[in-house]
Amino acid sequence: MKVETMNDEQFDRAVGRAMEQVPIPLGLAERLLATVNSANIVPSADGPLAEGNKLAEGSGLAGENRLAGERGRVVRRRWLVSASMAAVAALAASVVVYPFLAVPSPMGYDTLINFVGDFHDREPAAEGKPLTEVSPPAAYPFPSSVVTNGLTRWRPVRKLLGRTGVAYDLTGARGRRATLYVVDLTSGSRPIADNCVPTSPHNNGTFTVGRTMGAWTDGTLLYVLVVEGDEGVYRSFLRRQNGLA
Numbered sequence: 001m002k003v004e005t006m007n008d009e010q011f012d013r014a015v016g017r018a019m020e021q022v023p024i025p026l027g028l029a030e031r032l033l034a035t036v037n038s039a040n041i042v043p044s045a046d047g048p049l050a051e052g053n054k055l056a057e058g059s060g061l062a063g064e065n066r067l068a069g070e071r072g073r074v075v076r077r078r079w080l081v082s083a084s085m086a087a088v089a090a091l092a093a094s095v096v097v098y099p100f101l102a103v104p105s106p107m108g109y110d111t112l113i114n115f116v117g118d119f120h121d122r123e124p125a126a127e128g129k130p131l132t133e134v135s136p137p138a139a140y141p142f143p144s145s146v147v148t149n150g151l152t153r154w155r156p157v158r159k160l161l162g163r164t165g166v167a168y169d170l171t172g173a174r175g176r177r178a179t180l181y182v183v184d185l186t187s188g189s190r191p192i193a194d195n196c197v198p199t200s201p202h203n204n205g206t207f208t209v210g211r212t213m214g215a216w217t218d219g220t221l222l223y224v225l226v227v228e229g230d231e232g233v234y235r236s237f238l239r240r241q242n243g244l245a
Contacts, residue, residue: 162189
């Protein structure tokens with residue numbers, strides 16, 4: 001048995017030397033790589049390619065197989081990384097560009113009233129400056145159609161309809177409270193439909209959930225009056241003019 005084993009080992013070595021002398025066809029590695037890529041095969045320790053490497057141990061073919069497998073993994077890894085980066089870049093570009101491309105449609109009167117009402121509810125409490133002591137910016141004057149007294153205060157507002165402006169906090173009879181917002185119509189990111197807002201305050205405002213609101217324009221200025229109370233309280237903040245009863 002020992003002699004037979006030695007003969008077998010000698011035979012294996014002879015076969016190995018003979019295989020090493022066999023020339024490897026030109027372009028074999030590239031063809032193997034193309035085959036692996038087209039079949040989406042990832043060589044593993046237990047897969048067929050690994051078995052082929054074991055059978056071809058001692059020959060240059062095993063080295064070429066391993067080289068092809070490694071190249072395939074590198075190429076696929078690079079492709080996945082490039083594709084992922086491209087997807088992330090495209091998503092980021094859409095997030096950055098979309099807000100500039102998406103132009104909101106002009107809002108009508110009811111939408112305007114609701115929008116300002118929501119803004120009024122979210123506003124943090126802030127004490128303004130006395131109107132009798134400190135003048136507001138000339139660009140946002142207090143209108144003659146609204147009643148004022150020594151208790152009126154004003155404060156700047158930002159991001160109302162995408163605009164800056166002034167809010168006048170009013171105190172009427174019996175401690176009734178109201179806020180008059182004044183913004184410039186010529187600026188801002190939220191357009192308002194043409195001719196949907198009257199050019200003077202109406203006698204009756206829009207009553208919703210414990211408050212009454214009304215809006216009107218004066219030249220390039222938009223006024224929105226928010227009154228805590230019903231339409232009767234709303235009318236108490238308006239002067240009797242411009243056809244008001």
